[in-house]
Amino acid sequence: xxxxxxxxxxxxxxxxxxxxxxxxxxxxxxxxxxxxxxxxxxxxxxxxxxxxxxxxxxxxxxxxxxxxxxxxxxxxxxxxxxxxxxxxxxxxxxxxxxxxxxxxxxxxxxxxxxx
Amino acid sequence: xxxxxxxxxxxxxxxxxxxxxxxxxxxxxxxxxxxxxxxxxxxxxxxxxxxxxxxxxxxxxxxxxxxxxxxxxxxxxxxxxxxxxxxxxxxxxxxxxxxxxxxxxxxxxx
Numbered sequence: 001x002x003x004x005x006x007x008x009x010x011x012x013x014x015x016x017x018x019x020x021x022x023x024x025x026x027x028x029x030x031x032x033x034x035x036x037x038x039x040x041x042x043x044x045x046x047x048x049x050x051x052x053x054x055x056x057x058x059x060x061x062x063x064x065x066x067x068x069x070x071x072x073x074x075x076x077x078x079x080x081x082x083x084x085x086x087x088x089x090x091x092x093x094x095x096x097x098x099x100x101x102x103x104x105x106x107x108x109x110x111x112x113x114x115x
Numbered sequence: 116x117x118x119x120x121x122x123x124x125x126x127x128x129x130x131x132x133x134x135x136x137x138x139x140x141x142x143x144x145x146x147x148x149x150x151x152x153x154x155x156x157x158x159x160x161x162x163x164x165x166x167x168x169x170x171x172x173x174x175x176x177x178x179x180x181x182x183x184x185x186x187x188x189x190x191x192x193x194x195x196x197x198x199x200x201x202x203x204x205x206x207x208x209x210x211x212x213x214x215x216x217x218x219x220x221x222x223x224x225x
Contacts, residue, residue: 031211043201043215056210089156099211100145103163109156 002026004107006092012113018080021110023092024073032075033093033104034060034067043091048099049075082114117142117206121216128192128223136187136219138202146205147178148213149187153198161187161200192223 005024013019025032034046047067048056057067064086066078079086089111093104118141128134138147149161162169162176164185169176173192178185189196199220203213 033211033213035213042217043203043213045212048211050211056212059212091158099213100205100207100209101165102146103148103160104213105160106150106158109158111156 004092004094004105006090006107006110008110009108010111010113012115013082014115015083016081017114018078019082019086019112019114021077021090021092021112023075023077023094023107025075025092025094026105027073029094029096029105030072031095031097031099031102031104032069033095033099034075034077035091035093035106037089037091037109038087046077046090079112082112084114087112087114117144117204117209117214119202119204119214119216121200121202121219123219124217125220126222128221130192130194130223130225132192132223133188133190134192134221136189136200136202136221138185138187138216140183140185140202140204142206143180143183144204145207146213147185148203149176149185150201150203151196151198152201152218158201189221192221194223194225197221197223 032049046060052069089109092107095104151159166180199218203215
């Protein structure tokens, strides 16, 4: 049963600390997305990769957030330094081909709490 | 940008009842997905349905692209159907970004 996996599932940290979230897309998928879910904003896109190349990171606060794909089986999202307003659930999703015409599959999410 | 509106915002049902959830969008779309976010927070894919009708067990969905809406039907609801149902769309010029509605929160009582 092919699924997107994310680690950690829950993370509690203190303000100012670095946070790294990891995602393993479904094998064979070549698009990866990072979304963030908050009560106020709902679900919003942070970053989008296709064939490991970043295509859109306009939704990401550039000063503290960074997203990378070291290889086709791993995507990372880092926050440094973290702030209480970063508390949210971070979802990774993956898909095949042009996402305009294809389905995105979501991982279980990482629930981040910044104290 | 495109607007996605879901109705109703909340719905309470008795087990066994049927329901219809609606998703309206403000412009033509190339991609539409329905998700169920369960009480544990997981987003589960229900349908990829930019147009037409699909069925999967007790759930079915219809998208009328020309009239800019989609409907999700839940028949013989069960307590495990509880959670939030999201509609999300992509328009060709959005670069692959899913735009989500605010969701319909469904509670099925035993």
